[in-house]
Amino acid sequence: MLGGSRSGRPWPERARLAAAFTVGNVLGGTVAAAVAAVVAGFLSPVPIGLLLAVTTTVLLAFFVLDFAGRTDLLPQRARQIPQEVFHHGIVRGAFRFGFEYGTGSRTHITSVAPFVPLWLLLSLNLEVHMALMVGAGFGAGRALPVIAHLGLGSSQWDTNTDRQARMVAVLGSVSSAVLAGYVAVLWL
């Protein structure tokens, strides 16, 4: 994606790419969370019990789809981010790619994971700054593996990813859901 094998690009350029991509991701995640917070505001007249029952049922159904290996049935935009984002320079492209990638709604979704923070945002109607924290964390989490990719070099990254991607997806989404449930208990 960002073409970062260990020998492919000099270190300063990789650092610039990583920084632009990370900032883009965090910003994208924050914007997506802000949109979710606005939607949550519209849902606020719905009784919290009903809202929690509906959103939790939907989230559990998404978990079942994930564990059944049918992530293709999850709501998503099932196409890749177009390469045209890099037409105005590689660093600017990394930022724009990161922004779209960080929203979590612009490309394929390979795990139920992004629906966990969405559940949290829609169910609890958190204060705006709290919603933005969730979004910023999501964007940073989205950027982290790619930054590791840039740092490790593509061949080592691909080997590690092939072996561990599914385990990371399952562990990450389950632990994220458990933590989100705990936050809900603290919040309510």
Add this chain to the structure above:
Amino acid sequence: MAEPALTRIADRPSTQLSAALAAALVVVAVGHQFVLGSFLVLVGLLAGISLSGSV
């Protein structure tokens, strides 16, 4: 003679106890916000990392 009066009030154990309780409440409130905030960031972070297969 306002200063000695304030000093006398500040020297009272009840004043010091109240101040200590107020400080503890502030610490707990800030700590609660900090813990909640950290958890919120962590929920997002874990979810984001879980999508590493889609790189």
